[in-house]
Amino acid sequence: MRHNGRAPIKASRMRPEHLNLREGETPLAVCPDCESWHRLTRSMISPHRDSSDKPVKSGERRYFGDKPERRRRCPGSAQRITIDLTPEQWGQALLAADSTAAGRHSARVTRKPRTAVPTPVTRLASLPAPSARLLAVRDQARAAVHVHRSECEVCRTGRARCPGGRELEIRAGHTDASVRFVHEQHEAALRAMAAPAAPRRQQWRRVNAAVKRTDQQRSTRPAGDAPKDGGPSVPETPVRITA
Ligand SMILES: [Zn+2]
Ligand SMILES: [Zn+2]
Structure with a gap:
């Protein structure tokens, strides 16, 4: 792969958040032309198409994963990046940039903590x-x-x-x-x-009428004929039964 003919960009002159030099991970950089992320291959931004180009109407995807219309090659392809930072140095620069960004953020927005209050x-x-x-x-x-x-x-x-x-x-x-x-x-x-947690008195009031009705029904004789005289008599004194 030949470079794009431009002067190399020093990693130390780039914004740390536009680089990924984390140890054990694929080195990445944001392309200065189209501002999208790309792998660094042999200290060059891998060739890619210009994703900042708005696709023409006919090139719009019809569903997710559909291949977008072919776009022109990004001039940032094969841009040389000189890695003059160790992963540690880059990490520190990233932290510093992040903390100033976080400082600005907290100065502007006071976010309410989401506490678990019932x-x-x-x-x-x-x-x-x-x-x-x-x-x-x-x-x-x-x-x-x-x-x-x-x-x-x-x-x-x-x-x-x-x-x-x-x-x-x-x-x-x-x-x-x-x-x-x-x-x-x-x-x-x-x-x-x-399941409303109503107070006991309130619950009682709600069922009171029904309870009264049931009590009344229990105390009145069922409708229909009374037992005939010829029916079996019920013993009124204790009966001893011997087998
Ligand atoms: Zn690009
Ligand atoms: Zn991505």
């Missing part, structure tokens, strides 16, 4: 099943994983996972968990409604 009974009844919107978000996240796997040169092999693919999987996992969480809450609400 839901008050009064609120249970109003807990709906997962909404159509949430289910749609979950389906989209799953579809994104499928589409990515069918298109990504790295993830398609099934042997390696590019960071982008990993991120999509994590996101799909989160939406899955959200759906499961809402579903479980809803189920709990249904169970709680089926």
